[in-house]
Amino acid sequence: MKHDLHAVKRAIHGDADAFEELLFNEEKMLYYKALSYVGNKEDALDAIQETAYNAFLAVGQLRNPEYFSTWLFRILIRECYRLLKVRDQMIPYEESELLKKLDHKQDEEIDSFHLSEALARLNSSYQTPIILFYYHDLSIEDISEILEKPVGTVKTNLRRARKKLKSELERSYQLHEKVT
Amino acid sequence: MKKSHEPFKEFPQDQVRSAIRSGIVQAKEQVDAPRLRKKNGKRKIIYALCSAAAVFGILIGSSYYSPALASSLSQIPFIGSIFGNSDLIGLQQAQKHGLTKEIGETQTVNGISVTLNEILYDQNNITLGLFIESDKELGDFYFGAGMDFTINGDLPSGSTGSYGEHILSATTMTAIQTINVNEEMPEKFELGLILHGKNGETWYFSTPVEKITDIHKIPVQHSQTADGLTLTVTEISLSETGVSIAYESSEEETDFELSRGGNIEFLVVDQNGNEITGLSGGATGEMGKDRIMFKSSKQFDPVDSTVTELTITPYVVIPTEGGGVEIDENGKETKLEFKGDSIQPIEFESFKVNIQQ
Numbered sequence: 001m002k003h004d005l006h007a008v009k010r011a012i013h014g015d016a017d018a019f020e021e022l023l024f025n026e027e028k029m030l031y032y033k034a035l036s037y038v039g040n041k042e043d044a045l046d047a048i049q050e051t052a053y054n055a056f057l058a059v060g061q062l063r064n065p066e067y068f069s070t071w072l073f074r075i076l077i078r079e080c081y082r083l084l085k086v087r088d089q090m091i092p093y094e095e096s097e098l099l100k101k102l103d104h105k106q107d108e109e110i111d112s113f114h115l116s117e118a119l120a121r122l123n124s125s126y127q128t129p130i131i132l133f134y135y136h137d138l139s140i141e142d143i144s145e146i147l148e149k150p151v152g153t154v155k156t157n158l159r160r161a162r163k164k165l166k167s168e169l170e171r172s173y174q175l176h177e178k179v180t
Numbered sequence: 181m182k183k184s185h186e187p188f189k190e191f192p193q194d195q196v197r198s199a200i201r202s203g204i205v206q207a208k209e210q211v212d213a214p215r216l217r218k219k220n221g222k223r224k225i226i227y228a229l230c231s232a233a234a235v236f237g238i239l240i241g242s243s244y245y246s247p248a249l250a251s252s253l254s255q256i257p258f259i260g261s262i263f264g265n266s267d268l269i270g271l272q273q274a275q276k277h278g279l280t281k282e283i284g285e286t287q288t289v290n291g292i293s294v295t296l297n298e299i300l301y302d303q304n305n306i307t308l309g310l311f312i313e314s315d316k317e318l319g320d321f322y323f324g325a326g327m328d329f330t331i332n333g334d335l336p337s338g339s340t341g342s343y344g345e346h347i348l349s350a351t352t353m354t355a356i357q358t359i360n361v362n363e364e365m366p367e368k369f370e371l372g373l374i375l376h377g378k379n380g381e382t383w384y385f386s387t388p389v390e391k392i393t394d395i396h397k398i399p400v401q402h403s404q405t406a407d408g409l410t411l412t413v414t415e416i417s418l419s420e421t422g423v424s425i426a427y428e429s430s431e432e433e434t435d436f437e438l439s440r441g442g443n444i445e446f447l448v449v450d451q452n453g454n455e456i457t458g459l460s461g462g463a464t465g466e467m468g469k470d471r472i473m474f475k476s477s478k479q480f481d482p483v484d485s486t487v488t489e490l491t492i493t494p495y496v497v498i499p500t501e502g503g504g505v506e507i508d509e510n511g512k513e514t515k516l517e518f519k520g521d522s523i524q525p526i527e528f529e530s531f532k533v534n535i536q537q
Contacts (some may be wrong), residue, residue: 014211016204016208016333019204020200020201020204023200023204024197025202027193027197027200028191029197030196030200031191031192031196041192044197045192045195045196045199048196048199048200048203049199049200049202049203049206049384050203051203052199052200052201052202052203052204052207053203053204053206053207054203054207055203056204056207056208057207057210057211058202142207
């Protein structure tokens, strides 16, 4: 979203009303984005409150006012992730959407049941980058910032996660075949 | 697996805005620390009068408390309306006439859920009903002296009020917080509320509040001087939720602990000789060159339309215990030595006020 640059500059200089107005302008985006990460209303509101808190304290250091929105949403996503981590929860996703994005080759027959089972089998250092990268379309750099891990580690984890997910999906599919 | 969210549900704009405001209030509080700032260099003292179950944190209660408030807190059966279940006539009336604002917002920190149930903003107080539920048993005075608050995001320069809890079970309680209305409060503003727990937890709420409109004000300007203290009753306000008497006092005295302006109460009876029950309240004093001035408002239960005249007799309450805290311009707090029992009584004259409701 494009913001009034004067309002952003006022917020950078500590004007709380201007800052509040900027966040109100983004209120729907903030809410639905938070909801897509944390999966329920109460946690989404908690994440928004924490975002407003941290963003207000840090806005004085924002160098490029034109990137206010990007900067704000990074804080929001970080807060969502922090909240999920504290509660030891996986980032929610919609299976069909993630399946599409994973660009699976072997296929149609692998349904969401297999995907969620396979994802659940991955440990969290593989699970989270997969969901952030394929489902939430975050860049490797953003994932690295949110997870507080070097870019190289994120890349490695993503590669390993893909490999592991592939073998888990195949295994799960075969098991399912045998049972039925 | 269930879908992760339901995007077509109605957008909870009020709650999102409240979360944003709470975050900003919380951040501003951090930025503005130390929490108690002074707007001017005058010495000020803050007294608070607390109710029975009440709590003494930075504000230490005096000997006087309202029996009405104490008994109301002991009889609340369970959450529904904390005000409606209270036996304070003013709060019951407010609830009955729809003058309270229902909030129902819950914030949970460290397994302790605090629900801001309802708010009443009348000519006397902002009164808040809270419901508190925790995983574990909370000890006494877990929430100290109750809530701090902000007016449109700013901390007030001084405030008085009371906070009382009523224990429902080992892990649940209700609480009534009152904030005495003062000149700093606009008719309509964003009220920020901050509650601190013993283990460093903090709960934040932020909500718009608006003073009830049906308040009948009667200018009085009755002044009398007795024993070196000039007392001026400036105004009487009447509403569905109560009666209040606004007064100012000025006394030749340099020791806050011996000054009497903050200990003034009023005996109020109607034309038929029925006493109107008074409620507890605080007073904020200010020290001039060689005088101490107090400005406050005393509160009473509401009166019905058959009441046409009030006879008011001011008197001084001599405290038996209690004390105060002096806060200087740097926010430094000094506990004052208790000298209340050396306070000298004053004989005031009664006066009558006609009220046409």
